[in-house]
Amino acid sequence: MKVKPVNHAKAAEAFIEDTAHMDFHDERLWDLRQKRDDQMHILPEWQELRARASAIKEHTLANLPEYLEQFEANAKKNGIHVHWAADGAEHNRIVGEILEKHGAKSLIKSKSMVTEECCMREYLEPRGVVVTETDLGERIQQLDNQMPSHIVVPAVHKLIPDVAKIFAEHYHTDPNDNSAQSLAWQQRLAARPVILSADAGMTGGNFVVAETGSFVVCTNEGNADLSATVPGLHIATIGIERLVPRMADMGVFIRMLSRSALGSPITQYTTHFRGPQKGSEMHVVLVDNGRSHRLGMEEFWTSLKCIRCGACMNTCPVYRRSGGLSYGAVYSGPIGAIIDPTFNERKYSTLPFASTMNGSCTNVCPVKINIHEQLYKWRRVLAEHHELPFVKREVMYMAGKLMGQPSLYRAAINGTEVALSTMPRFVLYNWLNPWGKHRELPHPVKQTFHGWYKQNRLKTKKKEGEGA
Amino acid sequence: MSTSRDAILTRLRDNRPDPKAHPLPPVARLGDMDNGQARFENSLQLLGGQVLERQEGDTLATAIARRFPDSKIICSAVPDFDGTIRIEELGTPQQAASVDVLVVRSPFGIAEMGSIYLSEAQLKDLNSAAHLTQHIVVILSAKNLTANMHTAYMDRPEFHTANYGVLMSGPSATADIQGVLVRGAQGVRTLSVWWED
Numbered sequence: 233m234k235v236k237p238v239n240h241a242k243a244a245e246a247f248i249e250d251t252a253h254m255d256f257h258d259e260r261l262w263d264l265r266q267k268r269d270d271q272m273h274i275l276p277e278w279q280e281l282r283a284r285a286s287a288i289k290e291h292t293l294a295n296l297p298e299y300l301e302q303f304e305a306n307a308k309k310n311g312i313h314v315h316w317a318a319d320g321a322e323h324n325r326i327v328g329e330i331l332e333k334h335g336a337k338s339l340i341k342s343k344s345m346v347t348e349e350c351c352m353r354e355y356l357e358p359r360g361v362v363v364t365e366t367d368l369g370e371r372i373q374q375l376d377n378q379m380p381s382h383i384v385v386p387a388v389h390k391l392i393p394d395v396a397k398i399f400a401e402h403y404h405t406d407p408n409d410n411s412a413q414s415l416a417w418q419q420r421l422a423a424r425p426v427i428l429s430a431d432a433g434m435t436g437g438n439f440v441v442a443e444t445g446s447f448v449v450c451t452n453e454g455n456a457d458l459s460a461t462v463p464g465l466h467i468a469t470i471g472i473e474r475l476v477p478r479m480a481d482m483g484v485f486i487r488m489l490s491r492s493a494l495g496s497p498i499t500q501y502t503t504h505f506r507g508p509q510k511g512s513e514m515h516v517v518l519v520d521n522g523r524s525h526r527l528g529m530e531e532f533w534t535s536l537k538c539i540r541c542g543a544c545m546n547t548c549p550v551y552r553r554s555g556g557l558s559y560g561a562v563y564s565g566p567i568g569a570i571i572d573p574t575f576n577e578r579k580y581s582t583l584p585f586a587s588t589m590n591g592s593c594t595n596v597c598p599v600k601i602n603i604h605e606q607l608y609k610w611r612r613v614l615a616e617h618h619e620l621p622f623v624k625r626e627v628m629y630m631a632g633k634l635m636g637q638p639s640l641y642r643a644a645i646n647g648t649e650v651a652l653s654t655m656p657r658f659v660l661y662n663w664l665n666p667w668g669k670h671r672e673l674p675h676p677v678k679q680t681f682h683g684w685y686k687q688n689r690l691k692t693k694k695k696e697g698e699g700a
Numbered sequence: 701m702s703t704s705r706d707a708i709l710t711r712l713r714d715n716r717p718d719p720k721a722h723p724l725p726p727v728a729r730l731g732d733m734d735n736g737q738a739r740f741e742n743s744l745q746l747l748g749g750q751v752l753e754r755q756e757g758d759t760l761a762t763a764i765a766r767r768f769p770d771s772k773i774i775c776s777a778v779p780d781f782d783g784t785i786r787i788e789e790l791g792t793p794q795q796a797a798s799v800d801v802l803v804v805r806s807p808f809g810i811a812e813m814g815s816i817y818l819s820e821a822q823l824k825d826l827n828s829a830a831h832l833t834q835h836i837v838v839i840l841s842a843k844n845l846t847a848n849m850h851t852a853y854m855d856r857p858e859f860h861t862a863n864y865g866v867l868m869s870g871p872s873a874t875a876d877i878q879g880v881l882v883r884g885a886q887g888v889r890t891l892s893v894w895w896e897d
Binding site: 386 | 704705707708709711712713714715716717718719721722723724725727728730731743746747748793794797812813815820825827828830831832848849850851852853854859860861862863864865866867868869870871872873874875876877878879880882885886887888
């Protein structure tokens with residue numbers, strides 16, 4: 233059976249109906265966008281930083297095999313075990329084997345989008361490994377059995393009472409706790425003993441430095457550093473696109489990452505791992521999972537420049553009002569809409585349409601990915617590959633026919649006046665017209681411009697012609 | 701040799717854009733080059749860190765006693781301050797989890813961010829101690845401030861030598877519950893800087 237496309241519009245509709253949640257979500261993310269702007273205005277060199285970040289990333293991607301080999305050689309010299317995973321299944325197998333070798337039954341981890349991509353928890357848990365997310369937002373999502381809804385703030389779609397209810401169920405705390413401070417404290421109390429008794433720790437990696445064989449992790453809660461330093465075994469799962477050539481390049485990226493993401497100058501923790509701690513073991517799993525394929529897509533390879541700041545999500549009016557979960561994918565928002573179809577073209581065929589094409593995502597991107605242009609290009613590719621939903625395909629086919637023939641178009645436009653003023657609502661507002669779901673159709677005009685022109689100017693011209 | 705490794709590298713070589721069309725830009729020093737103490741303190745406070753108050757006649761010990769009156773276990777990672785226990789005596793993360801205040805010296809700070817740097821050299825190979833302690837007091841010299849992230853990464857040798865190197869910018873924090881900023885998440889609840897000159 234063919235996989236069904238994600239019904240983004242329907243999921244978004246459910247999100248919109250809950251006004252309290254949607255309003256908070258919208259305002260919270262817009263607030264992050266404004267804080268990002270404040271930071272940008274402080275730095276006169278902001279545009280130069282973007283240009284440099286983009287150029288460094290494009291150079292690295294064009295030379296990725298060499299930089300990966302350089303990283304591997306240096307990391308090995310530093311005492312790191314380096315593994316390569318072609319896909320999610322291989323990644324999970326590698327991690328499972330490392331844990332098994334150490335007899336590790338409990339794994340504490342910080343947030344990593346790659347492990348979400350690989351569905352690692354779902355693989356490890358039936359094999360007897362208890363996986364505990366230590367990032368607060370990610371832990372809330374784990375307990376609630378949901379995917380992260382945002383790549384930086386995973387539980388941003390939830391309100392305090394939602395969290396209080398989840399914690400009451402799992403941590404036996406007060407279900408009416410109405411304080412974010414007190415709930416965060418409960419997470420600290422619940423996490424400490426799990427962290428102190430864990431057999432292994434896992435982190436992601438925001439940047440990988442080829443020159444030094446190290447990787448850099450940027451976090452705020454301190455949970456990644458705890459996960460990496462408390463147990464005697466540290467596994468880092470990292471996408472192969474995360475490389476930068478030189479340690480000196482890191483300045484460009486660190487100066488923009490948290491400013492773009494949260495509007496804070498830097499994350500509270502910026503941690504550089506170059507080798508194992510004394511008496512410990514360190515593993516890096518380099519994950520491809522479609523990235524090497526994406527590098528060959530002429531119109532889409534620059535999406536690999538992404539540093540996962542989430543600025544495009546915070547600014548996107550569609551994302552802000554539909555919620556990350558409505559995308560039905562690991563990556564949501566504008567960046568998700570251009571990355572997800574590379575994983576499964578049919579399943580994520582609806583996502584490039586979840587955009588108003590306002591271009592705001594492109595404007596805020598710290599590495600200058602032309603996100604809105606790629607959204608447009610994906611629409612064309614999906615149309616060519618016949619992955620458009622039936623209604624959209626048929627309507628676009630008819631629109632193409634109409635617009636290609638002026639006489640047909642004019643007849644149709646004249647007809648809309650009659651249609652809009654005479655047709656009953658159930659004909660105009662039905663499943664064939666998703667546009668009309670939350671909007672009123674425009675008032676029909678008495679006369680089209682072409683009709684008016686034909687009646688007035690064309691007649692005058694003819695008269696003038698006749699008189700000559 | 702892993703077959704996936706070779707397959708990935710081969711696919712990358714086949715698929716990549718033309719390397720000649722994407723040259724590497726030279727490294728640049730950009731932005732404000734002020735490495736002053738005032739800039740550092742402003743940035744530190746923006747991220748929730750504090751400067752440990754020094755009153756007339758204060759020593760580090762008296763300043764800590766005033767700031768953390770309820771603390772029982774004060775752990776020292778520096779030779780010139782005693783505390784109640786030395787970091788070398790802790791031995792394990794489980795022991796480090798009982799520490800109320802950790803006193804450690806940072807080799808440099810970054811004025812742009814109010815960040816302080818710590819590695820296994822300062823933490824005596826017990827890196828987790830910096831995150832398991834409730835509070836951290838960081839001894840820093842104004843002479844060791846670098847202007848911004850560019851100068852830090854270009855001039856500080858630690859990024860090329862330490863196995864574990866963390867830039868801490870204020871205490872741990874989260875805003876994961878309804879956007880409310882909570883300082884003191886899972887790592888240190890407060891971070892204070894003690895100027896040593």
